[in-house]
Amino acid sequence: MPVNQNELSTQQTPFLLIDHARFMRNLTYLQQRISERGCALRPHLKTLRSVDAAHDMLPNMNSPATVSTLAEAEAFADAGYTDLLYAVGITSNKLERAAALIKRGINFHILLDSLEQAQAVTQFGQKHDVVFSVFIEIDSDGHRAGLAPNNPLVVEIAKHVHANGAQLTGVMTHAGGSYSSDSVDEIRAAAAQECEAARNAAEAIRAAGVPCPIVSVGSTPTAHFAEDFTGISEVRAGVYTTFDLVMLNLGVCSLDDIAMSVVTTVIGHNKEKNWVLIDAGWMALSRDRGTASQRIDYGYGLVCKDSGAPYEGVCVTSVNQEHGVIALPATHTVNEFPIGAQLRILPNHACATAAMHQHYMVLKNTDELEVWPRILGW
Amino acid sequence: MPVNQNELSTQQTPFLLIDHARFMRNLTYLQQRISERGCALRPHLKTLRSVDAAHDMLPNMNSPATVSTLAEAEAFADAGYTDLLYAVGITSNKLERAAALIKRGINFHILLDSLEQAQAVTQFGQKHDVVFSVFIEIDSDGHRAGLAPNNPLVVEIAKHVHANGAQLTGVMTHAGGSYSSDSVDEIRAAAAQECEAARNAAEAIRAAGVPCPIVSVGSTPTAHFAEDFTGISEVRAGVYTTFDLVMLNLGVCSLDDIAMSVVTTVIGHNKEKNWVLIDAGWMALSRDRGTASQRIDYGYGLVCKDSGAPYEGVCVTSVNQEHGVIALPATHTVNEFPIGAQLRILPNHACATAAMHQHYMVLKNTDELEVWPRILGW
Incomplete structure (x- = not known):
């Protein structure tokens, strides 16, 4: 160029420096790949944390997006974006700011993977008259946070949330392990494992009588190589907008x-x-x-x-x-x-x-x- | 506390979080150690880049200080500090901002280690009627930038600066190699080597008939263990204000x-x-x-x-x-x-x-x- x-x-x-032509090409490629496979893309805005970038990344103001901090959520809400998943486990000290986002009309979703967190959320919600939208974090590869899909706590947390004035919006998992893949085949395997973990968790919750509308998966590697999104509602990815040498090495x-x-x-x-x-x-x-x-x-x-x-x-x-x-x-x-x-x-x-x-x-x-x-x- | x-x-x-009592104790210790040995302390402000921290670190508004960017120099000048050494090799694209600092009355010093840079500086100075204050960077341990003290270019650059309307203010070296020391004895040896390199360079310049008023050395490890500051005007250190685990490991x-x-x-x-x-x-x-x-x-x-x-x-x-x-x-x-x-x-x-x-x-x-x-x- x-x-x-x-x-x-x-x-x-x-x-x-950002090369805008390449940036746009990267956005278009993944957006098209994911929508062709019947899923929504919920881009992670954490790489650039830029409202200008979000204008290119998100089709409209109600498009789903992911953030890594409350500061991002507040700034993107100020810019008019309305559907934001805060993809870091919530704690009590952050519930006041989360509630403020919900009270101003944002579809703001929080993440948890323990009964202690779920109880803190429902207690705060009932006390302050706010309905929190909750995702349960599922661990698909043992690399960080989340519960194994077959852990009975998944259903227990879903039931607790559902019965105590919060909304169980979905389950999410992040195949962070895919970053240490040695081949595209390994990334494909990580993607299959990621989708299966999220699907299984959602099915267990639904079998227990709790609605679980959204099944969210994603990482930049798996989003680019997953072959079967059966049962998956949405895919998250972040670094795909600009890529980098780590992604180059991964293929x-x-x-x-x-x-x-x-x-x-x-x-x-x-x-x-x-x-x-x-x-x-x-x-x-x-x-x-x-x-x-x-x-x-x-x-x-x-x-x-x-x-x-x-x-x-x-x-x-x-x-x-x-x-x-x-x-x-x-x-x-x-x-x-x-x-x-x-x-x-x-x-x-x-x-x-x-x-x-x-x-x-x-x-x-x-x-x-x-x-x-x-x-x-x- | x-x-x-x-x-x-x-x-x-x-x-x-900064523990202010520890911060002040660290400042007092090094300030006292260096002044007892007859040198000035020229703290490096790059660790915190904070005007509030500078108020504690510098005895008065004319105390010497070191910065790592022009943004710091401009902000500390705005806050009233008047003696600032920009300790990264200068290039032509930064001379306009450097000149602006000098024109507002700041004792702003730039650093160089090549004849190309020296020529760019003196040409710009003569064209724009500004007298740049120059330090020549000396390499005392082969870890980064600078000229070996016995490199004939040291004297050549000093002469060029002196003869072409700039001021040769001093020589400086940074014993960055001291960060990989294995013992306090090694740090002491690095300090002796650092002082000797700077001293030798200054003596060579003076022997060639060019005044070289300031001989500047320093790194946090060597500043804390140097035993003989003969011929040294000032000592620089940065991370000593808060220390960290790297400094703990170094002793x-x-x-x-x-x-x-x-x-x-x-x-x-x-x-x-x-x-x-x-x-x-x-x-x-x-x-x-x-x-x-x-x-x-x-x-x-x-x-x-x-x-x-x-x-x-x-x-x-x-x-x-x-x-x-x-x-x-x-x-x-x-x-x-x-x-x-x-x-x-x-x-x-x-x-x-x-x-x-x-x-x-x-x-x-x-x-x-x-x-x-x-x-x-x-």
């Missing part, structure tokens, strides 16, 4: 699908060591080393020209707060990277890199740069 | 010197696996794994009670964006960590953890909570 180098080159580095995207980079300036050379120093350290790139345990280790990110064309095998090899070091392979010399030149660094993990920035520069079409602010805090 | 649990427990988690501080923690709430249990889930993931703790290669690996942080008392051997073992997992050792059970309970997590690397927050809660004396905003961006 054509780049207006003049406008980009006058920006103060480091900054985060979920190709290099030219990656829509996020950090633009940086060369600030020095160490000629003896064949090192290029840049003004992007972990403050701009993040400390994420997600590719360290994968097929190809990209250090702190893959180095690209200011046009976006990647240098094969050239990575940011170490970082301090505001310094990055590119230890060049013997096939390159520092003279190819003059002091003052701009480079782009593709991120290991887009969520972590975006989290280091308060806004993003978004390159649209040939010459338009937009600024998208990020929603900050909790 | 007494804690008003009520006030702390009503804060929305996760949040970053630079003790556990009860650590003045920063992330306050979090227990959001779930996995009883089968003996896991406690908390609402602090890498968004609140950072992805920094600085202790991974050290004596004791603290995972993503050491777990403490809400009073601040540490649980020996209990760490955050894995993180996602907004989830932390504490895989308990067999000596503990999840029942000791009820859902809804608050915990504090001590950080691996205070700079990285602070960078994830937009403000800090500061606990002063027995019951006063202050909010310190962080300066954001570049």
Whole structure:
């Protein structure tokens, strides 16, 4: 895609750049894949935490979406979005803000996986006259939170919620284990397992006489490779909007699908060591080393020209707060990277890199740069 | 130190807490150590990037300080601070903002280690009628940027700066290699090497007839253990204000010197696996794994009670964006960590953890909570 180098080159580095054409292509692909299979897409807004991005990601203001913090929920509600799942286990200290969202008319859904949480929710709801919409978290692969689908607590919690003035809206699971897959076949297997776990939990709840309208699954890898969504209502995915090097290593995207980079300036050379120093350290790139345990280790990110064309095998090899070091392979010399030149660094993990920035520069079409602010805090 | 649990427990988690009594004790210790040895302390403000913290860290508005970004320099200048060293190699695209600081009367110092940079600086200075104050960066341990003290370029750059309308204010080096020391003796050796490198560079410049008034050294480890500051004007240090688990492992501080923690709430249990889930993931703790290669690996942080008392051997073992997992050792059970309970997590690397927050809660004396905003961006 054509780049207006003049406008980009006058920006103060480091900054985060989004290639809007790639971003839109990624959105369209998954939206189409999921709707062709009869499911709704409930995008996770946590990667960019941007109202501007949500305008592209969500078909309308009532489209389902996922958030990772109450701060996001409040900001997206302020922007007019009405269907938000807060996908982190709820605790009592957050119920007041959750209730406030419901009272202003938001279809705000909370998540739990224990009877203690369920009791805290129903007690608060009855005391403050608010009907909480609840998802029960199901553990499909043992990687984090949730209850095994056949754990009797799933039905017990559903019954408690249903009988005590809250609404059991659904079950959800996240196949986070799919991030450590070694092949697309393994991702497909993780997807099948994820769908089965969620389906089984929903069926157990329904068999106990409690309605369970929504069965929600998803992770970016499984959303791209799941083959059978029987019984599934909706699919969640987050990092698919920009992808990253972790997703590249997993085979979920190709290099030219990656829509996020950090633009940086060369600030020095160490000629003896064949090192290029840049003004992007972990403050701009993040400390994420997600590719360290994968097929190809990209250090702190893959180095690209200011046009976006990647240098094969050239990575940011170490970082301090505001310094990055590119230890060049013997096939390159520092003279190819003059002091003052701009480079782009593709991120290991887009969520972590975006989290280091308060806004993003978004390159649209040939010459338009937009600024998208990020929603900050909790 | 007494804690008003009520006030702390009503804060929305996760949040970053600073124990002000420990913070002040850390400041006083290093300030006294350095002034007793006849040097000035030029604190690095990059860890907290907070004007409120600077008020405690700097004796007066003209005290020397160090910053890692132009955004910090501008914000501290706005707050009235007048002597700021920007300790990242300068490039042409940043000279306009640097010049603006000088034109408003700030003693703003820039850093360089190449003739290309020096020429860009003097050309810009002559064209725009501004006298840049320059430090030359010296490499004392091969870990990052800078020129070896005996590299003829040191003198060549000094002469160029001096002859072309800029001011050669000094030389500086940062013994970043001291962070990978295995003992206090190694830190002492790194400190001696750091001072010698800076001294030698300054002497070479002076022997060539160019004044070099300031000889600046420092890193938190070397600042605490250097024994001989002969010929050194000033010492820089940053993370000493709050310390962290990396500094604990290095033997630079003790556990009860650590003045920063992330306050979090227990959001779930996995009883089968003996896991406690908390609402602090890498968004609140950072992805920094600085202790991974050290004596004791603290995972993503050491777990403490809400009073601040540490649980020996209990760490955050894995993180996602907004989830932390504490895989308990067999000596503990999840029942000791009820859902809804608050915990504090001590950080691996205070700079990285602070960078994830937009403000800090500061606990002063027995019951006063202050909010310190962080300066954001570049």
